[in-house]
Amino acid sequence: MNFPLDALTAVSAANPWTYVVFGCIGFAFGFTLESAGFGDSRKLAAQFYFRELTVFKVMFTAIAVAMTLLFGAVGLGLVDFGHVWVNPTYLGSGVLGGLIMGVGFIVGGFCPTTSLASASTGKIDGMMFMAGGFVGAFVFGETESLFDHWYNNAGYHGRLTLDQVFGLPARGLVPIIVVAAVLLFWGAEQIERLVGRRDMSREPRWRGAGAVALVAAALGVLVIGNPSLEDRYAKLSFKRTEAVKQPDGKTAPVPRVYRADEMLAKRLAFVSPAEAFKARYQQAIKPVYLDVRTEADFNLYHLADAVHVPLARLDKIVPDLLSEPPANTVFITIGNDEELATRAWKLLVASGVQNVYILAGGVNGWIAAFGADDPALRPLPDAGPEQLRYAFSAALGDRYKSCAPDPRHHEKLAFEPRIVLQLRRDKSGGGCG
Amino acid sequence: MAGQGSFFRRPEKAYWHPYLAGAILGVVLFLAFALTGNGLGSSGATSRIDAALVDIVAPAHVDRTPYLLKMAGGDRNPLDDWIVPVFIGALLGGFFSGWFNGRLRFQTTKGPQVSDRTRWTLAFLGGVIFLYGARMARGCTSGQALSGGATLAAGSWVIMLSIFASAYLLAYFVRKLWL
Numbered sequence: 001m002n003f004p005l006d007a008l009t010a011v012s013a014a015n016p017w018t019y020v021v022f023g024c025i026g027f028a029f030g031f032t033l034e035s036a037g038f039g040d041s042r043k044l045a046a047q048f049y050f051r052e053l054t055v056f057k058v059m060f061t062a063i064a065v066a067m068t069l070l071f072g073a074v075g076l077g078l079v080d081f082g083h084v085w086v087n088p089t090y091l092g093s094g095v096l097g098g099l100i101m102g103v104g105f106i107v108g109g110f111c112p113t114t115s116l117a118s119a120s121t122g123k124i125d126g127m128m129f130m131a132g133g134f135v136g137a138f139v140f141g142e143t144e145s146l147f148d149h150w151y152n153n154a155g156y157h158g159r160l161t162l163d164q165v166f167g168l169p170a171r172g173l174v175p176i177i178v179v180a181a182v183l184l185f186w187g188a189e190q191i192e193r194l195v196g197r198r199d200m201s202r203e204p205r206w207r208g209a210g211a212v213a214l215v216a217a218a219l220g221v222l223v224i225g226n227p228s229l230e231d232r233y234a235k236l237s238f239k240r241t242e243a244v245k246q247p248d249g250k251t252a253p254v255p256r257v258y259r260a261d262e263m264l265a266k267r268l269a270f271v272s273p274a275e276a277f278k279a280r281y282q283q284a285i286k287p288v289y290l291d292v293r294t295e296a297d298f299n300l301y302h303l304a305d306a307v308h309v310p311l312a313r314l315d316k317i318v319p320d321l322l323s324e325p326p327a328n329t330v331f332i333t334i335g336n337d338e339e340l341a342t343r344a345w346k347l348l349v350a351s352g353v354q355n356v357y358i359l360a361g362g363v364n365g366w367i368a369a370f371g372a373d374d375p376a377l378r379p380l381p382d383a384g385p386e387q388l389r390y391a392f393s394a395a396l397g398d399r400y401k402s403c404a405p406d407p408r409h410h411e412k413l414a415f416e417p418r419i420v421l422q423l424r425r426d427k428s429g430g431g432c433g
Numbered sequence: 434m435a436g437q438g439s440f441f442r443r444p445e446k447a448y449w450h451p452y453l454a455g456a457i458l459g460v461v462l463f464l465a466f467a468l469t470g471n472g473l474g475s476s477g478a479t480s481r482i483d484a485a486l487v488d489i490v491a492p493a494h495v496d497r498t499p500y501l502l503k504m505a506g507g508d509r510n511p512l513d514d515w516i517v518p519v520f521i522g523a524l525l526g527g528f529f530s531g532w533f534n535g536r537l538r539f540q541t542t543k544g545p546q547v548s549d550r551t552r553w554t555l556a557f558l559g560g561v562i563f564l565y566g567a568r569m570a571r572g573c574t575s576g577q578a579l580s581g582g583a584t585l586a587a588g589s590w591v592i593m594l595s596i597f598a599s600a601y602l603l604a605y606f607v608r609k610l611w612l
Contacts, residue, residue: 002470003467003468004466004468004469004470005468005469008468008469009449011549013449013581018515019518020518021468021469021516022469022515022518022519022522023519023521023522023525025464025465025468025469025522025586026473026518026519026520026521026522026523026524026525026526027518027522027523027525027526027605028461028464028526029458029473029519029522029526029575030522030523030524030526030527030528030529030530031526031530032454032457032458032461032526032530032599033458033523033526033527033530034446034450034527034530034531034534034536035454035530035534036448036449036451036454036455036458036525037449037454039527039531039536039542040542041542041543041556042542042543042544042611043512043545045544045610045611046611048600048601048604048611049604049608049611052553054451056459057451057455058451058452058454058455059455059574059578060455060578061451061452061454061455061456061458062456062458062459062462062579062583063454063459063578063579063582063583064455064459065455065456065458065459065460065462065463066458066459066460066462066463066466066579066583067583067584067585068468068582069459069460069463069467070463070466072586074466075465078467079466079467083470084470084584085468085470085471085472085580085581085584086581086584086585086586087521087570087572087576087577087581087584087586087588087589088569088586088588089586089588089591090504090570090571090588090590091588091591093569093570093571094570094571094577094588094589094591094592094595095567095591095595096566096568096569096594096595096600097548097567097568097569097570097571097592097595098570098591098593098594098595098596098599099566099568099595099596099598099611100562100565100566100569100579100599101562101563101566101567101573101574101592101595101596101598101599102561102566102595102596102597102598102600102601102602103559103562103563103566103599103600103603104497104559104560104561104562104563104565104566104604105559105566105574105596105600106556106599106600106603106604106607106610107555107556107559107603107607107609107610108556108557108559108560108562108563109543109556109559109611110553110556110560110563111561111573111574111575112475112476112479112563112564112567112573112574112575113473113474113475113487113523113573113574113575114574115560116475116520116523116524116527117523117526117527117530117531118527118547119524119527120524120527120531121527121531121532121536121537121538122531122537122538122539122540123539123540123541123542124539124541124549125541125542125543125552125553125556126542126556128553128554128556128557128560129556129557129559129560129563130559130560131560132556132557132558132559132561132562132563132564133476133559133560133561133563134479134480134482134483134558134564135557135560135561135564136561136562136563136564136565136567136568137476137480137483137564137567137568138483138487138566139481139502139561139565140480140500140564140565140568141480141483141484141487141498141501141568142498142567144498144499145498145499145500148468148500149497151569157587157588159586160586160587160589161585161586162585162586162587162590163585165587166521170585173555173585185452185573194499195514196461204450207450207452210452210456210605221468229472243450292438300549305603307577319438323561344584345609349512350584356495375576378494398447400514400568
């Protein structure tokens with residue numbers, strides 16, 4: 001089974017039981033926060049006067065534990081990190097918003113979720129904070145248009161994770177953060193002893209064992225490593241419906257699950273030039289033509305609007321493909337024939353990118369479909385595989401007529417549709433959005 | 434209402450040890466990620482509930498405001514989102530823990546030097562400020578610091594540091610509220 005579960009990544013009233021799952025997660029969340037003492041504003045504020053560092057200990061333990069479990073599960077191939085929501089980085093609004101939150105924290109004595117734990121147990125200050133929160137969120141909604149451009153663009157870096165920032169693999173960063181956390185916990189206890197005059201001899205002994213266990217688990221994450229792209233590719237499954245003839249003579253759609261190699265063998269991953277072309281004029285689909293050929297071939301001839309990413313560099317843009325474009329984006333990989341584009345397809349689907357297809361026949365097939373009567377394109381009968389089978393009068397790139405065929409001349413193109421839009425979370429769909 | 438059996442006066446129990454609470458919270462957070470791909474959060478629900486209310490009073494205004502349009506435009510229901518059941522679940526979970534551990538009572542938690550009325554005013558004001566900042570940063574201490582922190586999101590770590598930086602910088606000047 002692949003986690004996260006597909007059924008739970010798209011929550012809506014259409015599947016009411018998904019609400020029950022999220023309700024239970026919220027219940028565990030609220031229960032834990034209240035049990036940690038976060039319903040009491042004095043406990044939260046004491047954090048900022050070094051009297052007791054409960055907030056720091058709880059939060060950082062939670063981050064360290066969740067991170068270790070998450071990247072461990074990713075390493076074992078249980079969880080697909082590509083489908084885990086990673087908050088996109090907006091440095092401008094993030095820093096200013098964070099600074100404003102700090103003011104609200106020390107003045108109000110709560111953060112939003114702790115105020116829920118407080119208000120629900122009868123604390124009037126918690127209720128006041130919650131009520132203020134509704135006003136604050138309302139005011140933000142009414143004023144956001146004043147700085148909309150800054151809000152959506154300042155310091156935007158998309159799905160950026162710390163391992164990318166530091167140029168380390170995530171599995172190596174996990175033990176570093178966990179060891180740092182343990183050292184900081186030790187420091188926090190010294191501060192509590194000196195400033196808060198806490199008697200540390202009464203602290204439970206098991207915390208030392210817990211620290212050792214956590215560090216060991218984090219080192220385990222380092223050792224496990226990551227599943228290779230081949231492993232992930234082998235585990236992929238695609239849902240399709242197939243028209244099957246029923247005993248009564250009618251055809252009915254039957255759901256089928258295919259492995260990735262079956263998708264290739266049955267040519268379900270290939271879109272005809274006609275479908276790739278028509279996709280441009282469909283409201284529901286935003287096609288991105290990913291040209292993975294050499295720069296020389298790309299300069300000679302490419303589809304209008306094609307994005308040039310040579311196969312060797314394709315893995316670098318995967319994080320952007322996972323987060324950046326809208327949810328209805330369909331990627332179509334393009335080679336001269338199909339071999340190169342199929343390798344690109346395998347890499348992308350194994351990396352968790354959804355809605356990826358291959359241009360059937362590649363650029364050669366495209367020219368055969370749309371540019372066969374262009375005198376500027378002369379067929380080369382003895383071209384090898386993955387080579388352009390045409391000679392070009394000049395390297396015009398996308399300025400040949402057939403690079404952007406006139407839609408009025410091709411209104412009635414027949415093709416067997418292959419694109420099945422699988423909606424993923426878009427920019428505002430996950431996280432706290 | 435006397436004795437151990439009554440509903441509201443259960444014997445009061447101590448809070449969990451911070452590291453234990455943190456470890457349990459970490460497991461909850463991990464399960465949320467593993468099952469749903471989403472972390473934990475709450476501030477998003479606040480603005481969605483707001484958007485739902487505005488949509489009842491002034492639907493035309495919603496359709497003209499880009500930020501509200503994304504949540505409640507047209508026939509979109511702003512409450513149809515994972516974060517709303519998490520928000521309601523957290524309220525219920527907090528209540529259940531308070532009841533279970535005998536901490537269910539009307540009171541005001543505050544520093545020794547401020548009156549109830551001052552504390553209420555400042556809690557309200559703090560809520561206004563915090564949620565304004567949380568919506569600006571696209572998430573609060575749970576959605577950004579906790580969930581984003583665990584997924585190694587770079588922006589979330591920056592936000593986490595910003596929250597604590599300004600709270601620590603300001604703490605000295607408002608110490609009369611708490612000490």
